[in-house]
Amino acid sequence: MRIGELAERTGASRRLLRYYEEQKLISPGRSDNGYREYAEFHVGRVMQIKGLLDAGLPTRIIRQILPCLDQPRSIYFDDLTPEMVAILEREHDHLTQRIDCLTRNRDSIAEYLETVRRMKTQGAPIDRAA
Amino acid sequence: MRIGELAERTGASRRLLRYYEEQKLISPGRSDNGYREYAEFHVGRVMQIKGLLDAGLPTRIIRQILPCLDQPRSIYFDDLTPEMVAILEREHDHLTQRIDCLTRNRDSIAEYLETVRRMKTQGAPIDRAA
DNA sequence: TCCGACCCTCACATCGATGTGAAGGTCAAA
DNA sequence: TTTGACCTTCACATCGATGTGAGGGTCGGA
Numbered sequence A, B: 001m002r003i004g005e006l007a008e009r010t011g012a013s014r015r016l017l018r019y020y021e022e023q024k025l026i027s028p029g030r031s032d033n034g035y036r037e038y039a040e041f042h043v044g045r046v047m048q049i050k051g052l053l054d055a056g057l058p059t060r061i062i063r064q065i066l067p068c069l070d071q072p073r074s075i076y077f078d079d080l081t082p083e084m085v086a087i088l089e090r091e092h093d094h095l096t097q098r099i100d101c102l103t104r105n106r107d108s109i110a111e112y113l114e115t116v117r118r119m120k121t122q123g124a125p126i127d128r129a130a
Numbered sequence C: 001t002c003c004g005a006c007c008c009t010c011a012c013a014t015c016g017a018t019g020t021g022a023a024g025g026t027c028a029a030a
Numbered sequence D: 001t002t003t004g005a006c007c008t009t010c011a012c013a014t015c016g017a018t019g020t021g022a023g024g025g026t027c028g029g030a
Helices: A003-010 A012-022 A042-052 A061-067 A082-122 B003-010 B015-024 B039-055 B057-066 B082-122
Strands: none
Touching: A003 A012, A003 A042, A012 A042, A042 A061, A042 B082, A061 A082, A061 B082, A082 B039, A082 B057, A082 B082, B003 B015, B003 B039, B015 B039, B039 B057, B057 B082
């Protein structure tokens, strides 16, 4: 498929798809006239990139971990340097930190909304500051 | 405490602490000479802001949800508009999406590292692409 | 044949989160 | 009293993720 269709199906602008390519996050083929040619799997790939980007990871890191998230693997274990393992371990821990932070705050919001809803049905304000 | 100590204890630069204030994420007092005065609780608050920022939330959103994450509450239920509830619900869902995305990718990394480790002890490469 | 809807590259603009530095005030200790 | 380590505001710089638009090629259908 060409860039327009991929843009429509992923919600990423054409500009952004070209940017992801420049950042080496995706590598579409080219047809004779120079148009980018995307395969079906690029849809999921772009969604994944968008998700990680939205979650605060820079393209630099995404580029590093992406090849390890594929099934089948595009990085073979033989090629894996100790440095790369270290990067992955660091990013794994970093992701866990982010997840914990987000989870804590999400749960606080949930709890707050829960209280608000109880409030509405019972109609009595509570002063939790006391 | 003054800005220097807070910066040291939180790892946020002085510049950034002033920026958070400008963005209305924190409101330190002022001493007679004009110096910002931070309280103990600001340490945790700044850590929380840093975490959310690092997780990809913009200050605009953090500002909206922060008052609801406090215990005691700084927003009382009476003040809570339906719009605010809608914002919180939207952000709650958005956070859940981010968490899911990060969790999926973290688990992929973990699984990959796990395989790498099994590899090392057993010494035989596996071709999962087959 | 030519128009409209695609595509290309290139480059400058914007926005949010930061860094950096200038010009100057406060204050404690030598 | 002066020096050094703080603090203030202001403003410009940078970096990454995006938008926008110019100038131009491709191609299918009226």
